[in-house]
């Protein structure tokens with residue numbers, strides 16, 4: 149019987165348990181996939197702790213790559229035996245095999261390996277929509293400054309490279325000298341060690357006092373206020389995560405005096421709600437990876453059975469780039 153990692157209760161990494169999980173046949177609109185690798189994402193931690201709740205017991209994991217083993221009725225874009233990868237709701241990729249909705253599963257190009265496929269879908273599609281769809285009202289032109297927090301992480305290193313390819317001057321924040329160096333190596337125009345430096349003051353200095361057009365903020369609670377103070381008038385606060393904790397309620401009135409700012413809270417799952425939108429975004433990502441403008445850096449690999457350690461390392465800010473779990 150296929151094995152999977154489940155939680156029976158919300159809590160710490162110790163809740164992650166290896167279980168035998170029967171996998172049936174796909175129904176209409178579904179496929180069965182046998183995983184070669186799955187991706188680790190910070191959202192897995194929110195789901196484990198219960199910050200984002202779901203029905204229990206819950207098999208975690210929202211990103212994976214493998215071989216399509218069976219195809220349900222009405223699925224026309226995938227065939228048995230094909231290589232595929234996905235970022236998808238509901239969770240369940242921490243498993244040897246699973247049945248899942250087919251609409252967000254994409255055929256993996258021949259020149260992209262399973263490990264890369266598993267590492268890049270959720271993080272790469274996120275970087276795609278952030279840079280290309282979550283746009284400030286005044287638009288983004290080559291040369292414009294944007295601020296991206298946690299720039300040496302999984303989404304971060306992809307965003308650094310993609311922003312550079314788009315001609316943007318990405319100012320990346322990261323904790324520590326080594327992480328800052330990594331962000332610069334991957335295309336960030338500037339890096340700020342926000343563990344030591346006042347990132348608001350540094351952004352003002354770098355931009356000649358003007359501020360940035362967009363802040364991409366996945367850190368949440370700890371950076372929220374500072375991020376708003378880095379924006380130029382009509383700038384966009386694109387909040388997309390809570391690695392340091394959720395942003396507390398705020399008064400919209402504060403956005404006026406700071407320069408008539410815009411705030412949005414984005415999630416990938418709105419962007420990949422349909423087969424068509426998922427495929428269009430994935431094609432863009434595959435193109436960026438195949439052209440070499442975005443390299444998927446996998447810095448950590450763990451056996452699926454050691455997922456608890458992977459969670460501890462991600463939470464403790466010990467990882468850089470992407471992390472995969474191997475069934």
Ligand SMILES: NC(=O)c1ccc[n+]([C@@H]2O[C@H](COP(=O)([O-])OP(=O)(O)OC[C@H]3O[C@@H](n4cnc5c(N)ncnc54)[C@H](OP(=O)(O)O)[C@@H]3O)[C@@H](O)[C@H]2O)c1
Nearest residue numbers: 189190298301302303322323366388389391392415416465
């Ligand atoms: N809304 C969406 O559509 C969407 C999709 C994908 C990811 N996300 C979000 O994007 C972020 C990045 O995801 P990822 O999977 O690529 O993770 P990651 O960036 O590889 O890891 C998270 C990073 O956040 C930074 N961080 C800052 N404060 C932290 C704290 N108190 N505890 C732990 N880490 C902290 C750390 O980097 P430093 O040490 O450099 O500070 C850490 O390495 C996460 O917040 C995730 O939830 C959102």
